[in-house]
Every structure is written in structure tokens, then in C-alpha cells.
Amino acid sequence: NAGVTQTPKFQVLKTGQSMTLQCAQDMNHNSMYWYRQDPGMGLRLIYYSASEGTTDKGEVPNGYNVSRLNKREFSLRLESAAPSQTSVYFCASSLQGVDTEAFFGQGTRLTVV
Amino acid sequence: TQLLEQSPQFLSIQEGENLTVYCNSSSVFSSLQWYRQEPGEGPVLLVTVVTGGEVKKLKRLTFQFGDARKDSSLHITAAQPGDTGLYLCAGDNYGQNFVFGPGTRLSVLP
Numbered sequence: 001n002a003g004v005t006q007t008p009k010f011q012v013l014k015t016g017q018s019m020t021l022q023c024a025q026d027m028n029h030n031s032m033y034w035y036r037q038d039p040g041m042g043l044r045l046i047y048y049s050a051s052e053g054t055t056d057k058g059e060v061p062n063g064y065n066v067s068r069l070n071k072r073e074f075s076l077r078l079e080s081a082a083p084s085q086t087s088v089y090f091c092a093s094s095l096q097g098v099d100t101e102a103f104f105g106q107g108t109r110l111t112v113v
Numbered sequence: 114t115q116l117l118e119q120s121p122q123f124l125s126i127q128e129g130e131n132l133t134v135y136c137n138s139s140s141v142f143s144s145l146q147w148y149r150q151e152p153g154e155g156p157v158l159l160v161t162v163v164t165g166g167e168v169k170k171l172k173r174l175t176f177q178f179g180d181a182r183k184d185s186s187l188h189i190t191a192a193q194p195g196d197t198g199l200y201l202c203a204g205d206n207y208g209q210n211f212v213f214g215p216g217t218r219l220s221v222l223p
Binding site: 004042045058090098100101106107 | 122157205210216
């Protein structure tokens, strides 16, 4: 049972470098999400995608872009990494509709130096 | 901005003790959920509460949803070291996305 798979698990970037975080789910879910988790701040929504071909900004979208490549894959791109983007990033997916469950990947720990 | 607050932020107790953690919202969500997260892992759903006043039990865990559907509590009876983790409440934003609280970090000492 793969569920939600994120790559890479760890990454160190220099300020100004770019990278893409990959996420794939095999549960046929329509909705996918990117969150960042920082100490004492819980999970903050960066972007979400309600269905293939649509994306919407969440609470903290600045400095990020996303692509919903197909139903399975939702990637998060940092064009020019900043130290403030040091965080743990989680991808999640869910069925569309109310009162559903979010399934999370194992996270990507990103450090920007 | 929809906000969820959780209290306490940290809790350290001895095995066998009871505890309650709280989640309060400034908004009404279609449902509230409780997740548990262990180090190095993503959150995993424990329960969803939908109806005001609802009480759900999951073994030693009891979840309650306030009548106004803006607050929830999680009560653990006879805590065990295996209950250690980060407990997150989340509001289902009417099917659009999930809003998470900052979490309560629980440590149960043997």
C-alpha cells in the first residue's frame, strides 16, 4: 500500500537555488494538498488542487509554484529558495467532498542555507 | 482567516494518568478531525466529528464536538507511552481543504 509518496525525503539547498518536490498518490483521489510544518505553527496550507487541471492558493503561497501534472501527481516548486523556506513539507490527498480524510506522505525535510 | 487554537501546547504526564486536550475555532467547519503524528511521519487520522454535541470513543480516547461546532476535546484515559505524539485538530473547510491547528505535543512517561 503505497498511499502518498513524496520525494526526496531530505534536501539541503543554498539560497537562490531551485528545486521541485514530487508527490504522487495511488488512491484515485481528486484533491491534493501541499503543507509546510514549522515548530509551534502546525500545518499551513501552501497550495491545493481540487481536481486535475486546477490549483488554488492556500494560506502561505508566496515563493512557491505548483503543478497538477495529472490525477496522481502534484509537484511543488521553489524557484529561488530562501532560508525562511526551511521547513518540513507534507503532501496530502483526499477524496473530493466534505468530511473526508486527508492521507499524508512522510514529508520532505528541506534546509536552505 | 480561519484559525484553530489548541491547548495545551505541551503536556508531559506519567503513565496511567488521564488528560484532556482542547481545540477551539473562530469559524464553523463542516467537520472537525483529530490526527496523530509521530516523529518523521505524516499525520494519521484518528476520528472525524460532524454533528454538534457528538461524542465518539476509540478505545481509551474520547472525542467530543461542541454544540456550536466550534470546539472539540480529546480525552485520553489511563495514558500509555504509546500515546506519545503530536495531536492535531483540523477543520474540514466544506470540502475545499483542511485547516490545521498548531498541535498538542504529548509525552507519556513510563
